[in-house]
Structure formats: C-alpha cells, structure tokens
Amino acid sequence: MPTIRRLPEALINRIAAGEVVERPASALKELVENAIDAGSTRIAITIIDGGLGRIEVIDDGCGMSRDDMALALERHATSKLPDEFIEQVMTLGFRGEALPSIASVARVTVESRVRDAGQGWRRVIDHGVMTEDAPAALPPGTRIRVEQLFGKVPARRKFLRSARSEYAACLDIVRRLAMARPEIGFSLDHGDRRIFAVQPGEEIAERVAQLIDRGMAGNSVEIAIDRGPMLLTGLAGLPTYNRGVADHQYLFVNGRPVKDRLLIGAVRGAYADMLARDRHAVLALFLSLPAEDVDVNVHPAKSEVRFRDAPSVRGFIVSGLRQALSTGDRRSAQAPDAAAMGRWQAEPVTPDDVASAPPSQPFQRSIFASGGWSPPSSAVREASREWRGYEAQAMALPQGRAEIAAPIAGPEADDAAEAKDYPLGIARGQIANTYIVAEAADGLVIVDQHAAHERLVLERLRAAGAGEKLAASQAMLIPEVVELDEVNCDRLEQQIAGFAEFGLLLERFGPDAMLVRAMPGALKDADPQSLLQDLADDLAKHGQGLLLAEKIEHVLATMACHGSVRAGRVLSVVEMNALLREMECTPRSGQCNHGRPTWVKLAMTDVEKLFGRH
Template identity: 50%
Template structure:
C-alpha cells in the first residue's frame, strides 16, 4: 500500500480520540483554558449529560480577533514560552479546541481585555467560519453541541446521562480544589446547580468540595524533602470509602491520577487500613517544574518524576509520621452510626405502663415493672462502686494471656515471637491514678460480652474492642523489634538460582546491602541470574523466584524494596492477631486500664492491623441529647 499524507480533518479526529474521551474530557480542557486565562468566575452549563450541550463561560483575559483562527488550529498555543522543561500552565499542547471542533459543533466567542468589540468563530466538525463580530461583555464563552453525533462509534460507548453528568462534576471538583480563589458554578436542565464560591483559603475550599466532616476526620500533612514539598489533608484510616473517588492528588496545582502517586498513598495507609477500603485525601505536591514531566499523555493526567523514589518515600513517610503524631483519634462516623442506631431503636420501643405504688418496700418492683436484668459484669466489684483508690493496683507487666494457644515450635511465628519480648511488654506503664478520667481514653468501668471495655472520660465514654486494640499493640511492638535491627536469616543448604533479565539482575544487586538487612542474601550469578543464599527466617518456606521477580518489578517501577518489608510485616500481623487477647476473655479491672494506657502510648492505636476501629468515643453532649436533656 502506498504511503499518503492524511488530511487535516482526519488528523484532528485521530487526535480527538486521545484528548476527547467523553464530555468530561471536554469540560476539563475548556475549564483549564479558563483558569490559564486568569478567570475569577467560571460557569459550566450542560444538557443531556454533556452530549447535547456544553457551555463554559469565564471572565478571563479573552482572545484578540486576530488570534481566534489560530486558537482552533492544531499546535497553536500561547503557553510554551518557557519550553517543555518549565510548564507553568494547565494547558500547553494546543490540541484541545481543534480536537473538539472535529467531533462536534464548536462556537468560540471572546472579548479581549481592553477591546471594545467581541468576536466569534464557528467550527462545525472541522469546517471553520469567521471570525465575525458578536455581543459579549467580557471574557470567553465556548459552546459545544452534538458531541460525537457524526462519530457513532464513539457515541455508543458513552454512558448514561447521569453517569456523564457525574463525571463532569468530578472534573470540576478537582479543578476547584486546585484553584480555591475562583468561583465555579455547574448548572443545566440535567442536574441541580452546584456552586463552589471563591474561598478564603484551602481549608474552606476543601470543606466545600469534600465535605465538612472530612476536616474533622483528617490529619494535616506538611513535609519536605530535597525541595519537594507535600501539603494537604489525609483522612483518618477509619474514615475510609469503598472506592477511590475521594482521592485528590495535585502536582504543581495540576489534578493528576498518576498510578505511582496512588500506590504511594496506599503505601502510607498499608498498616492501618483494610485491603478493600480506600483512603480519603487531598494532597498537593510542589516541586521544580524541571523535575517533573507533564507531557506524558494528551489528557495530561499522568506525570513522570525525575526521582520517583524520592516522591514516593516522601508521601509514605509523611503519612505514617502524621498518623503516628496524631495520637488517639476515632472517626466521628463510628459515633454517629452508634447514635443513629440508638435513636432508631428508641423510636420503636413502646414504654411499659407505669403505676405508682407508694414507697413501700419492694414497691419499685410492683406490677407493671419488669424485674431488672442482671447487672453487667464489672471486674473488681459492684457496677456502682468507683475505682479503687490510687496505690491499690500496680501494673508491672503485660497481663498473663496464657489461655491463647502459642504458635508451634519451629514455625515462622515462633521464630518471630522468640526474639520479640517487647511484644509482651506493651501494657507496662503507670497504673491508674485516683482520677484516671484525665487520661485520653479514661478509666475502665465495665466489660461487656467478654470483648468490649467501657471507659469513662471527661467528655463522655469510650467503648474499646479489646482484641482489636491488643492486636495493634502487639503488632507495633513486633515491628519495632523486627525492624530495629538486621533481621535474622536462614542459610539455604543449596543456593537457589533465579533467572532474570540482565536489567533486573543488575537492579537487584544495586540494592543487595539493603536487602541483606532484611535477611535476604543475594549475589550476581552470571549476566542474567541471581543466586539466593539466605532468606528472612521469619518468612519460613517461600517461593524465592516469585519474591525476586516481584521485588525487581517494584524496584523498576518505584525504586523501593517494600515487597520484602510488606511480607515481613504480614507475618508480624499474623503473629499479633493470633497472639492477642481473644474475644470472650474476661479481664480484670487493672488489665483493662493497662490496655487503655498501652493504647495511649502506641502509634496508630486507633485502628487494628485490619483497618477496623479499636474504639468509639461518645460525647456527653450527644448522650444527653438521646435522653432529651439538651
């Protein structure tokens, strides 16, 4: 077949396949142009989920008449004066408007700042008309109609109007977070009007977009490493969602969905969140534009960092440090759910008939009143007796949980436990004082159903899941004992040879010293093979070839060795789960208080290793509202 030159219209349609994926893609490109134009107000109107109509209006600097024709031609832009090495604008490729005009009817009206007249240019599926005079007070109005009507192959792959409208809203939300000083409004017959007013600061804009409850269930992030800065808010591990739609990541003010950043975010939550849950976060990375390449894909949602290992390490480290320093914080969702259930139950209860029988002995239990149920078990005495005075109880060591079956001798768990006596000291600490309510988790008052500890605090009460709480304490002690020094390794009788590519083998050898500290001893065996002589003892029998391949893939993509670390942590988590106090175990009062004090000293004690909350706090105000006292 002969080689021919494609006509401009076909070239634009091919480019549109990458730039214009759906109506939300069009909104993204048009709103980014409005932001680059210095707009302070941006209005987005839609109809038919954006398939029938998309209109973006801004009050930016506008486009002069002699530049309108260039604006709808490919590879024409005003945003690359600094070259590709220092891109400071959201748009820069010069492909958006011609791509949209090739698959829809496009109208572009604009009045340049300082000009007395406005002009309009029309593009109908590649055919251009104008510019011609029109009426407009200021700024620019871009209107797109009948998107993909002449490209049925693309039109049939679009989703329902509701789904496309939701995608548009999500795009605007992300851009609104990046530009808090701009007012955004989304309206149309296919939706309810959504307005994000110009915010005083980023905190106010986050509350507008993500919700006010996120601010109260998050920790502030502010970390810097080698001129790369990370700021924003990260939701508490117990304040999670079933999908990743509430993750907002920005690089130099540009909303991105980069898989490396998403992976780093998951890494920061790896020890404190369930595998099927997703964190809520708004994070901003700021770095020299020369250190990041945003010209990776026409949609500009992916980026490439010159040092991805540095960026990933900054995100993971900042998140873990923030959670460790945040202290004991329970998600308000847990308390809200408990109170909601209590109110619902109260509405369905029919009060028993009441009859006053005087003050005769036993009158309280006269006909019409049911005999009281047995009081909940309170270790140490009556449910109505206060705690013993200070000095009557002294906690020296972790209570004896010998009822838990120890791991079999010779197993990986036994090997881990044999050298981690610190895990048995997690309860050691000061005993309860005469006013233990002054502690963050208060003083233990009762144990319910053999698993839940009820503690009184100055602000209300706390309900603790004893197994989940102890599991976290043991796990953190195990990790500290394991990672605080070089891990023990087991020598292989016959070294195992793993065939890899030459690049993967070289990459692994570069990190041999770091891997040795984790108990994995490797050395080069020819140009494309690795000899494994030692493996971490705590892992027991493992698939060495698979471990090395996973590790080499991770080093190639992220430059880290988290594969080995995560497997070791998984073993520690298993040991912690099996070695923790079981549900149904009756604890003494001093044991319960010791558990509370241990939680207060332990990082990430607000959730267990599986991401479940370890305690729920109910405020006194909320409790009094349940009983109509407020």
C-alpha cells in the first residue's frame, strides 16, 4: 500500500500555479488587476514576444513596504479581504495566489515604493527561490517584471502557442480591463511598438469605441437602464454592425470582465430576431448589482460568476438591450461598400483638379442624428392608407403573385413634400423593381424594398399580438411520453411554468420521462421528442430556455417574409413614399429579420466626387 506523504512546498506552488497561470495572458491579467486594486491612475504595460519573453507592469498606486512585499509573495496573503465576508468582495483580486503562483514558475522582479517612503525595495524570486532582496530607486508605485515563464517547467512551456497567438490573448485581456476602468489611463507596448494608449477620466462610450473600433461610436446605441439595485450601462452595436465570431462581446459584472454563459445567452436572446444565426453582435455591457447577489469565487481565474437570481438578471439584460435598440436602430450601420463604389467609372480629371479637390469626407453613417422631422403631411397620410390597401391585396394573394395587385409607377409623386422634411427623403424612382431611390436633404438613399417591408410586417405582427396567438396551446389527442435522461428531465421540470407561457404543457412522468399534453399552436406538427431534446440541450448550454421563444419568433419572421413586398414588384411613387414614412417611425427598421441593412446612404459630397465636382 503506497504511503501518504506531504508534498514539498515548491511542488505545491507549481500545482497551484497551474490553476492560476495557464499562459502569459493569465499572468498579465493577475498583475494588471493588482495594479487596479492598488488605486492606480495610470498603468503602463510592456510585453515582449507575446509575453513569452517578458511581461512588465508599472503603476502609480499605493505601493508596498518591504514587509508587505514579503507577505505578498507568500500564498494566501492579501490586503483585499480585511474580514472573512468573501461574499462582499468588491476588488478584482482576493485569493492571495497570483504573485506566489507566478513566482513559482518564472523569474519575477518586484519593485515597489510607498508614496511617503524615502526609498523603495526590490525582491527577485527565480522559480520559487529568492535571489535578491535590496533597496531600489523608483517613483511611488509598483513595477513587476516577469521573465522566463515556465522556463524550468518544459512540459508546460512546449504547450504554449506561438508568440502571435499569445500576444492576441494578452491584447484581449488588457482591452477588457481598460474598458472596465475608464477612470484609469492604460498604455500597452509590444516590443518597441505602442499598441494603444488611453487617458484617465474618459467616458465609457469613448473608451469602448477607442478600444473596439472607431466605427463603433457611430454604429451603436448607448445603454443606461436601472431596475432597483441593478444597473446596465454600455454600448450595444446596431444589428447591421455585426461580426462572424463572438470575440467582440465584452461583458462586465461590477467592473470585472467575465465570460459568463448566462450573459452570453441573454445577448443572443436580445438580438434573436435581428441577426442571422451565424452572425454575432458587437457590444460592451456593464452590469452593476449588489455584491451579495453575485458569487465571484467560482474559479481561480475569476472569469466566471454565478447570480443569486439568474432569471431576473437575464430578463433585465434582454429587456434592457431591446429597449435601447428600439430607440436607436432605425439607423443602418452599413455605408456603401467601398469596393463597389470604386468600380464606378468617372470622367478623368487633370492632376491640378486632383490637387485642388477637397479632402475625403466619410460616408454618412446615420441620417437620424441631425434632429427631428415634421409629421407626415395629409397627402402622405392618404398615400399610406392607399399603400395599406395594396398591402392587404398583396398578402391575400398566393406567394409570387403579389405584383399584380400594384399599380404601375407613374408621375404621381407628391411634389409638395420636401426632401429636407424627412430623414429618408422623398422617393424618386425604382431600380430593377427591387430598390427604391430616394432624395434626402444631403444625399441619396437606396432602400431594399423587400428587406424593409419584411421588418415592418414583423413589427406589425408583434404589435397585433400575433406571437401570443401563435403560442396558444394545441392539445394533443393522446398525451405523448418522451423519454430523456434524468438530468435533462430535471432541467425541463424547472422550466415548466415558463414553457406553459408559450403553449407547451409538460408534466414530469417518472424519473426519466416527460409527458407532453399540448404543443404550441405554431409548432403543433413538430416532433415532441426532438423539441424536448433541443430544449434540454439549450438549457444545459445557456442556463435558460431560449429555443422555444426563438422557434415562435422564427414562425413570425417566416410569416413576415411571405407577407412582404417581393423583390421585382413594381411600386408607385406614392407606395414608395408611404414605405419610407413607415420605416421612419418603426423600431428596428434599419435591418431586416436576418441582420442585413434595409437601406444605405450615399452622401452628396461623394456623388459629386464621382463626377469630379468640387
């Protein structure tokens, strides 16, 4: 029988380091969090070879005395828990493991000086062994240098990725921490190259736009919503401003960057009917709530959290995002494609003409930013009623025959209306029986008539309560027993009340089966076995049932698609203007149900450049 023995302290530290320090980015995260907790106003970060060569963090925080520095390099020693109430912790770090863990697998130099001290102190730890302990000259604050990471742990070193990949991970970590603390200035250098520098005291919106993408400022809406003790702030990108991967979703809880599946699922639910499944929103959300309502002591890396009332948090985020987007997303985030515009043929101009041309102007991003507009005139309101009549005829006809209900376009444009009175301008014609061309006060607006009308019909169906009607229960003649494993049955049982709101009536039927008594009206022909398995998988992945609501929304979106004006239908100018006016007052009209833009705008200055005009 093997003998139980105590592990050596050095080995214990290396084992603990494996939980905290997985790669250079993990070590960098711990060091920057310590600098933030020290009350710094500026933090300078330098990395060499993606952190594989060196990591250096310099701050102007409170600093450490010689005795405090010695304690900081011991395991489970921290200044961030003055009492034993760990559920009340508000600092980023609190476990007292970071520095000793890093020092056990790297060469670490710690230099620090308290603000009112005459000199600072330096201590060097080489893979767990102290090699230097002496005075040091430096300004108030702390400087920590990490070198030879995993230098004496070759099994870990060889599993690290390339310097380029490690640099990308370090950049992501610093970006997230810099977004979380706009009151602190951050700078990041990679070798001899300055990556970014942000100044202290910036607004959250300004800081986020600098760190994510400059285009974010014009393609997003600001969020500031509170519900009791919970507060949600940040920037949410327009649905048309999306990415193919979810790496531009920055989520924060009480100033702590997290990657939490409940929050990710809430974002997905909020954008469910505005983005295609393979596209992802771009946003930065800051959630604040009482410390006792969130558990941050879930994982040593502190990137996961748990909420005391998870459904309320998720509902708050979904409703908050939808509320913010409904006030600002009549805009379209996409300007005319630069490559497409480059293919326009223009008359050649002389070099002198080019030299005297005005500087390039950016494309107009939003036509709603210039202020309000006057209500539609009586003529336009009459056109809108006429347009609704054409609509009713079109939706009553079989798919593909809607065009016979529309009159041929003619010269009956409402010349009394001025383009300056309306953000989307006045319709001047139709291209390829698909795109509406309108003249606004400062440019040309091109509208995809099918995509635009698809969104308008969907919003009308919602306003009319079509979702509730679709969700009405369809009782099954013979209730069906669906066998699942016990864990999945437990997940479904906890959500029975929520599913009933959508018309799905379930009962527990033994330890490993569910009884289906009724199906949602919209899904009455669906297979109960497949539906419940998908719902159970969705609960396991996101912690909350999203799939059933998405299925109902998908039915509504399909109805809207089939009931909307098709590409290829000839519209009269009156119809076109009525469509534009309705877009101006409909939430989310800037994108169709799949996240594609419904309109783009070409500023008049760019039209003039096509013809070499000054």
